[in-house]
Amino acid sequence: xxxxxxxxxxxxxxxxxxxxxxxxxxxxxxxxxxxxxxxxxxxxxxxxxxxxxxxxxxxxxxxxxxxxxxxxxxxxxxxxxxxxxxxxxxxxxxxxxxxxxxxxxxxxxxxxxxxxxxxxxxxxxxxxxxxxxxxxxxxxxxxxxxxxxxxxxxxxxxxxxxxxxxxxxxxxxxxxxxxxxxxxxxxxxxxxxxxxxxxxxxxxxxxxxxxxxxxxxxxxxxxxxxxxxxxxxxxxxxxxxxxxxxxxxxxxxxxxxxxxxxxxxxxxxxxxxxxxxxxxxxxxxxxxxxxxxxxxxxxxxxxxxxxxxxxxxxxxxxxxxxxxxxxxxxxxxxxxxxxxxxxxxxxxxxxxxxxx
Amino acid sequence: xxxxxxxxxxxxxxxxxxxxxxxxxxxxxxxxxxxxxxxxxxxxxxxxxxxxxxxxxxxxxxxxxxxxxxxxxxxxxxxxxxxxxxxxxxxxxxxxxxxxxxxxxxxxxxxxxxxxxxxxxxxxxxxxxxxxxxxxxxxxxxxxxxxxxxxxxxxxxxxxxxxxxxxxxxxxxxxxxxxxxxxxxxxxxxxxxxxxxxxxxxxxxxxxxxxxxxxxxxxxxxxxxxxxxxxxxxxxxxxxxxxxxxxxxxxxxxxxxxxxxxxxxxxxxxxxxxxxxxxxxxxxxxxxxxxxxxxxxxxxxxxxxxxxxxxxxxxxxxxxxxxxxxxxxxxxxxxxxxxxxxxxxxxxxxxxxxxx
Numbered sequence: 001x002x003x004x005x006x007x008x009x010x011x012x013x014x015x016x017x018x019x020x021x022x023x024x025x026x027x028x029x030x031x032x033x034x035x036x037x038x039x040x041x042x043x044x045x046x047x048x049x050x051x052x053x054x055x056x057x058x059x060x061x062x063x064x065x066x067x068x069x070x071x072x073x074x075x076x077x078x079x080x081x082x083x084x085x086x087x088x089x090x091x092x093x094x095x096x097x098x099x100x101x102x103x104x105x106x107x108x109x110x111x112x113x114x115x116x117x118x119x120x121x122x123x124x125x126x127x128x129x130x131x132x133x134x135x136x137x138x139x140x141x142x143x144x145x146x147x148x149x150x151x152x153x154x155x156x157x158x159x160x161x162x163x164x165x166x167x168x169x170x171x172x173x174x175x176x177x178x179x180x181x182x183x184x185x186x187x188x189x190x191x192x193x194x195x196x197x198x199x200x201x202x203x204x205x206x207x208x209x210x211x212x213x214x215x216x217x218x219x220x221x222x223x224x225x226x227x228x229x230x231x232x233x234x235x236x237x238x239x240x241x242x243x244x245x246x247x248x249x250x251x252x253x254x255x256x257x258x259x260x261x262x263x264x265x266x267x268x269x270x271x272x273x274x275x276x277x278x279x280x281x282x283x284x285x286x287x288x289x290x291x292x293x294x295x296x297x298x299x300x301x302x303x304x305x306x307x308x309x310x311x312x313x314x315x316x317x318x319x320x321x322x323x324x325x326x327x328x329x330x331x332x333x334x335x336x337x338x339x340x341x342x343x344x345x346x347x348x349x350x351x352x353x354x355x356x
Numbered sequence: 357x358x359x360x361x362x363x364x365x366x367x368x369x370x371x372x373x374x375x376x377x378x379x380x381x382x383x384x385x386x387x388x389x390x391x392x393x394x395x396x397x398x399x400x401x402x403x404x405x406x407x408x409x410x411x412x413x414x415x416x417x418x419x420x421x422x423x424x425x426x427x428x429x430x431x432x433x434x435x436x437x438x439x440x441x442x443x444x445x446x447x448x449x450x451x452x453x454x455x456x457x458x459x460x461x462x463x464x465x466x467x468x469x470x471x472x473x474x475x476x477x478x479x480x481x482x483x484x485x486x487x488x489x490x491x492x493x494x495x496x497x498x499x500x501x502x503x504x505x506x507x508x509x510x511x512x513x514x515x516x517x518x519x520x521x522x523x524x525x526x527x528x529x530x531x532x533x534x535x536x537x538x539x540x541x542x543x544x545x546x547x548x549x550x551x552x553x554x555x556x557x558x559x560x561x562x563x564x565x566x567x568x569x570x571x572x573x574x575x576x577x578x579x580x581x582x583x584x585x586x587x588x589x590x591x592x593x594x595x596x597x598x599x600x601x602x603x604x605x606x607x608x609x610x611x612x613x614x615x616x617x618x619x620x621x622x623x624x625x626x627x628x629x630x631x632x633x634x635x636x637x638x639x640x641x642x643x644x645x646x647x648x649x650x651x652x653x654x655x656x657x658x659x660x661x662x663x664x665x666x667x668x669x670x671x672x673x674x675x676x677x678x679x680x681x682x683x684x685x686x687x688x689x690x691x692x693x694x695x696x697x698x699x700x701x702x703x704x705x706x707x708x709x710x711x712x
Binding site: 002007008011012017022025035036037038039042075077084102195216218232233240 | 357358359361363364365366367368369373374375377378379381382387388389390391392393394395396398428429430431432433435436440458461462465543545549550551552553569571572573574586587588589590591592593596674675
């Protein structure tokens, strides 16, 4: 039976990425060596690193004056690196979920943190609006997509201060105006590569103004100076990322991905609205994520939750159980998720409705 | 032509590791999913994480009271994490090479550093001896194998203070008495896995005595508490590591690896001594690494260096050029290097000698 991989992360990657990564592990470019066992300073690996960074620039239309870094440690390490490099006295954060919260916690070790708005009161079921970004802070931090809750900030906002965004789970899902951001970062394990590589897109001129001593590995300038090769990079994850980006380019780039994502998400939200058994947990349509579609049983069907899960698993749906903190269901429909899998989930929802 | 992979790192991995990693990338345990695209909280991945940590304990005979952590960032990140977690006022370091030096540099950001001895005067061609480890320091840091120079501390020393060792390039190459160490760490890309995972073996009771605030991701206690799953781990590198460790176990464990390594290194050092063209750069036999065998042309053949390199490449020898800071040649003969490749290198050296 075909598996439909709705896992929230690590998550579905394209068959192109999977096949090419496996091939490179067996034998890289007919070199007789595996991509796992060659020097990161070899010509073969340098070409992989260069192409991956170049594809970031090309696909996201990154302006000059920005660097693309491929690091380790995930978004969680960035929660500490960002204030280490940028927080002089005070920073502002938007609290839209568990990950935003963790970012706040780390920033507090380095200075004052102004949480400008929070939707914690409703377990983060919406994106706060109507707040003002303070103009006296070192930067304003947002989490554009909130994987657990299924909410997303889908437009690039104007900010009077340096705008820093965690785009772990929606990078490459829609066109982004990079020039509006000072720093964009994320773990790779949604729309890019297997876990193990972390991307940072940073505007060079925001760095270097700190008084505190920054450990070498935590200083963005180290990695800019050394082209992300200060120490051995996570070669296999970067190799896989290169293939994902090549595939995006071949598919028509981020604009094509966005079109497909809007279609997939639209179909699924339409079914959630139509189906008498389910409802969206996200009231405001504008806040609904096009990457993680969350839904719950309507009150009168609450006791059928385990039944639907078993029914869906029986139809090859993998990873649709909602996060334990919110319950219900979550279908993560990242870039690599084909429309046919979303259709299969919709059919499953319809058939479950009929079976009652 | 068969390639003999003498790369210093990332470096040779066993065909068992390569084949099984590629297979798991195509389809993990017949699940229909790639090991790259499953949740790290899935039963399948939890089993991989557990087995890998358990094999560390079993193969290195790690006593109770120690934790095995699988992190990110390489040894370079440990250079900063170690003082962050352990340096209260003063630490002692042994300066045996470029990596030891980098570790010293980071530690200085956190407190006083006493470099007890250094072999920098001869470009690190020996391991300093006759120094005293101070008893008034928080820990004593050593680098057991110096990849660039080909020197190695092959015996577990007694230390009056917590002993911290970078074993990036000789872990699993010989039996280690872990109980003599407070912390052992290293990047994976020599004897374990592709780059991207960092192991830390830490005695639990040395932690938790610091006054300074430690960022969550840099605090060893975070990763002990969460079983190295505080955030998404580098799943593919860990999966590859598990296979390497399974293969070590099947081969007879670390004792068997040590026996083979002594044979391989012995053969190669014997040829260097015998051959009229080459000489070892490491004067004291006791200091010679069994992982990285460095050698240079004798003075009268100095101008033949490029010739030998071309000759060796023509015979399938890959990665034997010495590090730019020392010149000459370096054959890295890590655990996965078969004796037949060392024999092929020896034949190449003999044939080159005959050709002159």
